[in-house]
Amino acid sequence: MGTWSETALRDAGLRVTRPRTAVLDVLVEHPHATADLIGHEVRVKLGKVSKQAVYDVLAACVAAGLVRQIEPAGLPALFETRTGDNHHHLVCRACGRTTDLDCATGAQPCLTPSDDAGYAVDEAEVVFWGLCPSCQLNRSLAPNVRSSA
Amino acid sequence: MGTWSETALRDAGLRVTRPRTAVLDVLVEHPHATADLIGHEVRVKLGKVSKQAVYDVLAACVAAGLVRQIEPAGLPALFETRTGDNHHHLVCRACGRTTDLDCATGAQPCLTPSDDAGYAVDEAEVVFWGLCPSCQLNRSLAPNVRSSA
DNA sequence: CACCGTTTCTGGAACGAGTCAAGTCTCAGT
DNA sequence: ACTGAGACTTGACTCGTTCCAGAAACGGTG
Numbered sequence: 001m002g003t004w005s006e007t008a009l010r011d012a013g014l015r016v017t018r019p020r021t022a023v024l025d026v027l028v029e030h031p032h033a034t035a036d037l038i039g040h041e042v043r044v045k046l047g048k049v050s051k052q053a054v055y056d057v058l059a060a061c062v063a064a065g066l067v068r069q070i071e072p073a074g075l076p077a078l079f080e081t082r083t084g085d086n087h088h089h090l091v092c093r094a095c096g097r098t099t100d101l102d103c104a105t106g107a108q109p110c111l112t113p114s115d116d117a118g119y120a121v122d123e124a125e126v127v128f129w130g131l132c133p134s135c136q137l138n139r140s141l142a143p144n145v146r147s148s149a
Numbered sequence: 150m151g152t153w154s155e156t157a158l159r160d161a162g163l164r165v166t167r168p169r170t171a172v173l174d175v176l177v178e179h180p181h182a183t184a185d186l187i188g189h190e191v192r193v194k195l196g197k198v199s200k201q202a203v204y205d206v207l208a209a210c211v212a213a214g215l216v217r218q219i220e221p222a223g224l225p226a227l228f229e230t231r232t233g234d235n236h237h238h239l240v241c242r243a244c245g246r247t248t249d250l251d252c253a254t255g256a257q258p259c260l261t262p263s264d265d266a267g268y269a270v271d272e273a274e275v276v277f278w279g280l281c282p283s284c285q286l287n288r289s290l291a292p293n294v295r296s297s298a
Numbered sequence: 299c300a301c302c303g304t305t306t307c308t309g310g311a312a313c314g315a316g317t318c319a320a321g322t323c324t325c326a327g328t
Numbered sequence: 329a330c331t332g333a334g335a336c337t338t339g340a341c342t343c344g345t346t347c348c349a350g351a352a353a354c355g356g357t358g
Contacts, residue, residue, distance in 0.1 A: 164355085
């Protein structure tokens with residue numbers, strides 16, 4: 001468990017500390033965790049870690065390219081360790097569950113806007129919104145849940 | 150301008166009130182406005198409107214499909230009146246300027262994930278991140294700006 | 299045109315996510 | 329071990345947004 005995170009940190013030229021390895025370990029166990037959940041889980045492992053430390057660690061890892069941050073509308077930011085392959089996400093409107101998704105057509109047709117209006121584009125972010133399987137079930141059983149729009 | 154907003158409200162079955170028409174008018178003048186900017190502009194037109202009224206109006210219009218809300222990571226929510234054509238957005242990392250963009254390939258290849266993991270997908274959201282023309286200029290002149298609008 | 303029930307608006311307090319600042323501690327190279 | 333840059337702690341704070349209770353405006357009726 002601890003091994004990948006240590007190596008990754010060292011390879012990225014970052015210092016290896018308990019909070020850092022713990023954060024990365026949590027991220028491996030929970031592929032789309034919020035800062036809050038990460039803090040909670042890290043505290044379970046290490047006893048006491050400040051919110052600020054969690055944000056610092058995450059920021060450092062994001063800067064080093066070890067971690068990717070996504071921010072779906074209305075949800076707190078999520079962090080994941082799958083970086084570099086520019087995959088997309090499927091987010092449930094009801095429960096917020098997030099699932100990875102490889103790019104629709106293998107290549108990235110989406111990544112090249114037809115008319116970039118003079119912008120220097122460096123990233124394309126694609127989010128699919130819908131209902132996850134279990135929320136579809138709950139929805140049909142209990143029709144008065146807060147709906148999508 | 151004042152006319153369209155009234156008609157739109159009436160057609161959507163919403164009451165026509167001063168704050169509502171004013172909000173829609175502002176939205177026509179500023180195609181990607183924040184709630185805050187809208188409140189400010191509406192206050193210029195009408196003298197005094199509460200923040201809450203602005204949020205209520207926007208929520209009602211979003212629910213009625215008159216207005217679309219987008220929430221680019223790290224920026225406050227933006228509102229626009231172009232609805233129904235599922236266009237995408239180009240957002241400047243430096244100044245937050247947002248530009249509409251028709252879907253890259255005319256059709257929507259992005260809208261149909263290859264594997265939807267059982268989700269009932271109802272919307273695909275695409276955001277391109279980059280630097281707008283003027284920020285590219287500023288950036289090359291003053292390489293360490295850390296600005297936001 | 300005065301009444302009434304709804305819907306909308308006001309003002310202020312509250313919220314959660316995230317950030318800032320200043321001081322203390324810890325890792326890694328000598 | 330020693331030391332200095334970098335990491336962590338604490339706690340207050342900002343910002344966008346939402347909640348709440350009450351006041352006002354709307355518009356269909358008698």
